[in-house]
Amino acid sequence: xxxxxxxxxxxxxxxxxxxxxxxxxxxxxxFVEVICKSLGRTRRFAAGTEAGFAIYLINKKLxxxxxxxxxxxxxxxxxxxxxxxxxxxxxxxxxxWKLETVTEVEFADSCV
Numbered sequence: 001x002x003x004x005x006x007x008x009x010x011x012x013x014x015x016x017x018x019x020x021x022x023x024x025x026x027x028x029x030x031f032v033e034v035i036c037k038s039l040g041r042t043r044r045f046a047a048g049t050e051a052g053f054a055i056y057l058i059n060k061k062l063x064x065x066x067x068x069x070x071x072x073x074x075x076x077x078x079x080x081x082x083x084x085x086x087x088x089x090x091x092x093x094x095x096x097w098k099l100e101t102v103t104e105v106e107f108a109d110s111c112v
Contacts, residue, residue, distance in 0.1 A: 052086030
C-alpha cells in the first residue's frame with residue numbers, strides 16, 4: 001500500500017458472501033400466495049399488492065353463486081389471525097403462516 005492511499009477493505013469470504021445472498025433473497029419477496037377458499041386454489045400476487053386489489057381479482061374469477069371473498073387473513077395454527085384491510089400490503093409472515101381469504105359464509109358463521 002502506498003503512503004497516503006486509503007486502506008482497502010478485504011472482500012468477504014465466499015461462505016459469508018453466499019450466506020448474505022441467501023438471506024437477501026429470502027427477505028426480498030417477489031410474490032405472495034393467497035389460498036382462495038371459494039376457488040379451492042392458490043393465487044399469486046406481486047410483492048406490494050394491496051389486499052383490496054387481490055380481493056377484487058379473486059372475486060372476478062368466481063362463478064355465480066360461489067361465496068365472495070370479503071378480506072384476507074394471515075393464519076397460523078395456535079395464533080390469532082391477522083386481518084388485512086383493503087389498503088394493507090400483502091406480506092408473508094414466514095414459517096407456518098399462510099394467507100387465505102375469508103368468505104361471506106365464514107364471516108356470517110363467525111357472527112352467530
